Amino acid sequence: MTTANISSTDILDHVAPDSLKGIPRRQTNPARWNGGSWGAFTDALRSQNIEICEKKQTCRVYAVDSGGLASGLPHGVALARSAEQISAILKQAQLHRVPVTVKGGGLTTEGESVAFGGLQLDMRAMNRVLSVDAKNMTVRAQAGIYWHTLGEVLRRDGLDYLSAPLNMTSSVGGTLSVGGIDINSPRLGCSADQAVSLQVVTPTGEIKECSESENPELFERVLLGYGQFGVITEASMRIRKFTPLTMHYFYYGSLREAMEDLQLLVRGDAADYCGILTVLDKAVNLLVAFDSDERERAFFSGWRGRLRGHGQLGFALRMTWHYALRPWRIGEALYLLGRKRALEPAFKPEHHLEKNKIVDRTVVFSNSVWKFWGGKRMVIPDLATSAEKFVEAIERGNAVCRKYFPRYTLYCVGIKLSGRRERYELSCIPPDAEGFAYGCEFEPILGGEDYSREYLQAFKNEIYDIGVEMKTSYYRFGGMMKGYIRRVFGDELVEKHLAMKRAADPAMILNPDVIF
Amino acid sequence: MRDEGRKVDALIVGTGPAAAACAKRLTDAGYETVALERKELPRRKPCSGILSPRGHRFLIENFGPLPKEILHSPSSACGVKFHFPSMRTVSMEFDGGPTPHLNRKFADHWAMKQSGAEIHDRTEFIGLEDKGTHVEVSTRKEERIVRYRARFVIGADGPGLAVARAVYPDYAARLPWFVVGQKFHRIIDCPLDDKYFHFWFHPELGHYTWSHARDGRQIVGVGFLKGGNFDNRHKRVVEYLERKHHVRLGPAEEPEAVTANFGPSLINRYIFGRGNVLITGQAAGFFNMIAEGMSCALHSGAIAGEAAVEAFRSSKDAQRTYRGMIASEVRRCSDQWNPLQIAFGRPHEADFRGAMKKLTPGERLGILREMFSFIRLYSPLNWGRQILWQSLRRLLTGRYPATRWL
Ligand SMILES: Cc1cc2nc3c(=O)[nH]c(=O)nc-3n(C[C@H](O)[C@H](O)[C@H](O)COP(=O)(O)OP(=O)(O)OC[C@H]3O[C@@H](n4cnc5c(N)ncnc54)[C@H](O)[C@@H]3O)c2cc1C
Ligand SMILES: Cc1cc2nc3c(=O)[nH]c(=O)nc-3n(C[C@H](O)[C@H](O)[C@H](O)COP(=O)(O)OP(=O)(O)OC[C@H]3O[C@@H](n4cnc5c(N)ncnc54)[C@H](O)[C@@H]3O)c2cc1C
Numbered sequence: 008m009t010t011a012n013i014s015s016t017d018i019l020d021h022v023a024p025d026s027l028k029g030i031p032r033r034q035t036n037p038a039r040w041n042g043g044s045w046g047a048f049t050d051a052l053r054s055q056n057i058e059i060c061e062k063k064q065t066c067r068v069y070a071v072d073s074g075g076l077a078s079g080l081p082h083g084v085a086l087a088r089s090a091e092q093i094s095a096i097l098k099q100a101q102l103h104r105v106p107v108t109v110k111g112g113g114l115t116t117e118g119e120s121v122a123f124g125g126l127q128l129d130m131r132a133m134n135r136v137l138s139v140d141a142k143n144m145t146v147r148a149q150a151g152i153y154w155h156t157l158g159e160v161l162r163r164d165g166l167d168y169l170s171a172p173l174n175m176t177s178s179v180g181g182t183l184s185v186g187g188i189d190i191n192s193p194r195l196g197c198s199a200d201q202a203v204s205l206q207v208v209t210p211t212g213e214i215k216e217c218s219e220s221e222n223p224e225l226f227e228r229v230l231l232g233y234g235q236f237g238v239i240t241e242a243s244m245r246i247r248k249f250t251p252l253t254m255h256y257f258y259y260g261s262l263r264e265a266m267e268d269l270q271l272l273v274r275g276d277a278a279d280y281c282g283i284l285t286v287l288d289k290a291v292n293l294l295v296a297f298d299s300d301e302r303e304r305a306f307f308s309g310w311r312g313r314l315r316g317h318g319q320l321g322f323a324l325r326m327t328w329h330y331a332l333r334p335w336r337i338g339e340a341l342y343l344l345g346r347k348r349a350l351e352p353a354f355k356p357e358h359h360l361e362k363n364k365i366v367d368r369t370v371v372f373s374n375s376v377w378k379f380w381g382g383k384r385m386v387i388p389d390l391a392t393s394a395e396k397f398v399e400a401i402e403r404g405n406a407v408c409r410k411y412f413p414r415y416t417l418y419c420v421g422i423k424l425s426g427r428r429e430r431y432e433l434s435c436i437p438p439d440a441e442g443f444a445y446g447c448e449f450e451p452i453l454g455g456e457d458y459s460r461e462y463l464q465a466f467k468n469e470i471y472d473i474g475v476e477m478k479t480s481y482y483r484f485g486g487m488m489k490g491y492i493r494r495v496f497g498d499e500l501v502e503k504h505l506a507m508k509r510a511a512d513p514a515m516i517l518n519p520d521v522i523f
Numbered sequence: 524m525r526d527e528g529r530k531v532d533a534l535i536v537g538t539g540p541a542a543a544a545c546a547k548r549l550t551d552a553g554y555e556t557v558a559l560e561r562k563e564l565p566r567r568k569p570c571s572g573i574l575s576p577r578g579h580r581f582l583i584e585n586f587g588p589l590p591k592e593i594l595h596s597p598s599s600a601c602g603v604k605f606h607f608p609s610m611r612t613v614s615m616e617f618d619g620g621p622t623p624h625l626n627r628k629f630a631d632h633w634a635m636k637q638s639g640a641e642i643h644d645r646t647e648f649i650g651l652e653d654k655g656t657h658v659e660v661s662t663r664k665e666e667r668i669v670r671y672r673a674r675f676v677i678g679a680d681g682p683g684l685a686v687a688r689a690v691y692p693d694y695a696a697r698l699p700w701f702v703v704g705q706k707f708h709r710i711i712d713c714p715l716d717d718k719y720f721h722f723w724f725h726p727e728l729g730h731y732t733w734s735h736a737r738d739g740r741q742i743v744g745v746g747f748l749k750g751g752n753f754d755n756r757h758k759r760v761v762e763y764l765e766r767k768h769h770v771r772l773g774p775a776e777e778p779e780a781v782t783a784n785f786g787p788s789l790i791n792r793y794i795f796g797r798g799n800v801l802i803t804g805q806a807a808g809f810f811n812m813i814a815e816g817m818s819c820a821l822h823s824g825a826i827a828g829e830a831a832v833e834a835f836r837s838s839k840d841a842q843r844t845y846r847g848m849i850a851s852e853v854r855r856c857s858d859q860w861n862p863l864q865i866a867f868g869r870p871h872e873a874d875f876r877g878a879m880k881k882l883t884p885g886e887r888l889g890i891l892r893e894m895f896s897f898i899r900l901y902s903p904l905n906w907g908r909q910i911l912w913q914s915l916r917r918l919l920t921g922r923y924p925a926t927r928w929l
Contacts, residue, residue, distance in 0.1 A: 034583065034584060034585065034586065034587040034588070035584045035585075036547065036551065036584060036585045038551075038587075038637065038639055039550055039551050039553065039639055041639075066553070067553075067836070070552065070553075070836060071836075077551075078548070078551060078552035078553075078829075078832050078836070079551060079552060079553065080552055080553025080554075123551055124553070413921075456847065457843075457844055457847025457848045457850075458848065458851065459822075459825075459826045459829060459848035459849065459851050459852065460548075460825070460826075460829050460848075461581075461822045461825055461826055461829075461851070461852065462848075462851035462852075465577075468580075490584060
């Protein structure tokens, strides 16, 4: 056969961006902005007394997000002071076509909050609680505030937010933009769903209030919108009464059984908090927690008997037997034992217990628990699925973890959906999920090893590829890879959102290269 | 006073795939980066241009969709066909479908420009001095000496090994060198499927014998230990193709022959530099099977860039970071030559074992025997024992020992 026999379309198709069978690719590592109009942009802002820091040392502080893999460098940094200041910045950015990348806590892991040139807008200077309405159970806060700080303020009055990421430094604005999942999400939904109304500065610099009744399109676009449709400057959110919680653990040797039991509890609203944390796929820990003694009692009388998980002793005996038959796996057995010894006190830190109840789950998880798998680089690709696809997705993801890393952990939770909302479109909520969605994070324990970004990226790609093949979504815990968005959601939906983005942000300057 | 030259954060020697990938990581992170090229760009590069799926993915993810100007015709390859003296053939498709057939002259230049780094062509690296806090580099540009001063120097200069020689003067002399040459022929009649890259396991033809279609012509290439005669070797292959495969070709045109440092990846003898000088790509010894060098050049180059960025940011020792990070690429590359991995793993991006399974047990045995007698061609190099030992180490510890790297 000679070249003449191949039709020209045949020839060209093979090297198109989507030529890797079934897995179209796009440029995921954007080119750094060339800085063309930077001078004119900063001159215009300085003439309005807006401060931009261009010191290399300061800019370098913003080089990475929590993922620690994608390194960037802004041309300058502005600390957010007010909606008016942000409005002025965005107006000039539109005029001079300067990219603006917003950063709250910067806990993204795919470089979404990293500026590859242009302006970095650091929201953390807008960090005040503006008002607490205990009668209507709402709070109004500036969007750069950390959930933890918000919690501290609310707890003085015996109040609490509904749900927030279990870490100390994620901000309200960043979380409302990506979703946010807590171990109470099976009951209370994702963090973004607790928003009642928002003050937003649109990409063209208009300051707008939005809610389900006022500018509802903007409200639905900005929530879970990855910062594409505006900068959230203030948020009013529902709150609840503060309660310490009692936690219980059940241990499984089988991932599948634990996942099925988690789903059973989620569907049945059997616990106030639940989730799964594993050490490899060997020690699978289903944790449940309760806000009240009544709910705890109801769980033990109605649900415990239906769970296949063991108590500590039962599980220890099982594992002893398992490894006695496989003595060559002694290394793994010792590792599990070591983990158990270290983790147990971490889950029950004396100084955070009051009458055996955990006072602040966020502090416990972030200070005591995450440190066992976190590090300078957080590699946490994830999959968010409907109930039906959950177990298969996790089993496949687990196989990928085993292929790449000797040590890893999985973290799974359910997420209650609040009906069919526009905000869920093109988001972490999979389109086929009904009532509940489920998420799993696949997290290698990197230890002291210097893995290359290329290796870690290959791992992430393989996890994300499962999502493409199974038509799931991504939890956005670890962020959504731009290269996967079209494949997962289809051209039609992406084009629809792109058209909305173009209309809202003509120069495409706000958080560019994250989604489109 | 001596001219200290242009001060940059990083200076990359070379503008091939390793250089482009390295430059991309450095410029993304905002480090001022200059890449040097001794030739005028775009420069020609003798290469089959067949990219592995992993390399294809890397190019798209980092540099964007491939413009058609950087492709030859046919613009893609489906896979590889192995031919044996018994006239048996094993045909393998690339995982994930066809991959691009790159025109290196334009593809390398495109990737380099996409990286955003500043490019200085017609500038030949001639030497360096590592001062601890920075590296002073001398280059020759149009008969003039031009100097640079960089925090890190990355040697991505391919088989030229100019940077490696500057750091380890006696290194290049210790390597076995191969000549790899190709000639282009007008096609009179060519029954070889032009969607595939064809490779011959034939000890009498050469250490590395291949043919494939390009821009309406047929390339016939042969590799052998330095010292042999390229024209004679090449003629022998053309005659063989005519006799055995009924390939009828016009006279040979545009001969291209280069020397190649093929070997370090087989026996885990890489060279990664010293102090503030990192060596990467083919210069470091990365070379995959089936001449698949671009993908490991891209990945190792990116890792060198990443290590430099990490060293800038954390003031960690760049060598240590680089050597830690590069281990995965070493595994990836050396696994392709590791008999245990080939037998029991899946180190290649084309399914050799799957293709073998389609054959009868008798044919399979015959092919293994032919492969074995082909490998014997390499016995004067004394690699056999080293490969086996490294394979065992890999099996037992999960990695290739870093102690063998320079
Ligand atoms: C160690 C660790 C633990 C984590 N634990 C959890 C967890 O338990 N649950 C969970 O859900 N997630 C978790 N995450 C993910 C992370 O918490 C979420 O991505 C987080 O909620 C993002 O908040 P942030 O303030 O860090 O946002 P950033 O990372 O700063 O920003 C997120 C995105 O929103 C944009 N953005 C930021 N602020 C604004 C704003 N005011 N207006 C508009 N756009 C904005 C940014 O440009 C970016 O695209 C974890 C991450 C890490 C690294
Ligand atoms: C005949 C042949 C066929 C091949 N076929 C394939 C194939 O089909 N697929 C595949 O993946 N790989 C193939 N390879 C291998 C592939 O070409 C190399 O592995 C790859 O190019 C290595 O990339 P690199 O960036 O490390 O170096 P190179 O691509 O060699 O780039 C090095 C650059 O440095 C420049 N340079 C050298 N010395 C100096 C100096 N002193 N100063 C300044 N600049 C300097 C050179 O001019 C060159 O531009 C083939 C190789 C050969 C020889």
